[in-house]
Amino acid sequence: MPTYVAFLRAINLGPNRKFAKVDIVTATEAAGGADVLTHINTGNVRLTMPLRSRAKVEATLERAYREQAGFEVPTIVYTPAELRAIADDARELTASRPDLERHYVYLLKEEPDPARAAELEARGDQVNAAVVRRRAVHLLLGPGYQAGGVDPFKCEKVLQVVATNRNYNVVTTIADKWCS
Numbered sequence: 797m798p799t800y801v802a803f804l805r806a807i808n809l810g811p812n813r814k815f816a817k818v819d820i821v822t823a824t825e826a827a828g829g830a831d832v833l834t835h836i837n838t839g840n841v842r843l844t845m846p847l848r849s850r851a852k853v854e855a856t857l858e859r860a861y862r863e864q865a866g867f868e869v870p871t872i873v874y875t876p877a878e879l880r881a882i883a884d885d886a887r888e889l890t891a892s893r894p895d896l897e898r899h900y901v902y903l904l905k906e907e908p909d910p911a912r913a914a915e916l917e918a919r920g921d922q923v924n925a926a927v928v929r930r931r932a933v934h935l936l937l938g939p940g941y942q943a944g945g946v947d948p949f950k951c952e953k954v955l956q957v958v959a960t961n962r963n964y965n966v967v968t969t970i971a972d973k974w975c976s
Contacts, residue, residue, distance in 0.1 A: 800853055805959070806869070817834045829841075840970055883972070885927075898963070900963055903960050
């Protein structure tokens with residue numbers, strides 16, 4: 797059975813969007829997922845499922861999560877190879893920028909339109925950059941970055957795709973743990 801890594805968007809952010817890990821596991825298993833694992837409480841899920849289409853896996857999980865949580869839970873799915881490539885890109889980009897204060901990775905439901913990706917990347921300057929690679933955007937925030945502002949580039953708005961973000965450590969840790 798194929799293995800997938802799913803990232804849930806906009807959960808556990810306030811009093812009305814709580815979705816505990818135990819409920820995520822229950823819903824994932826109800827959707828037909830097996831060998832379910834989670835990593836921290838921000839909606840990171842590893843599972844196996846007989847479906848072979850990423851879109852079908854996402855839709856199946858989103859239905860199950862909506863039923864369990866009582867609200868919409870946009871879900872972005874990668875194969876282990878895809879996530880490993882994103883983590884490799886993250887390591888390469890971080891190594892090339894020793895001055896980084898923050899490195900966020902936006903995980904995208906769809907590959908962005910090339911013109912929109914170019915528009916986003918053009919917003920960079922000598923200190924901060926957005927690098928689009930396949931279904932991920934790496935926000936590289938350097939000295940002077942204002943702590944707390946995760947998305948100064950407005951990635952989702954510019955790219956017009958569903959996305960969720962994780963920091964460099966979460967992405968690389970999950971890839972090391974689940975994608976070897």
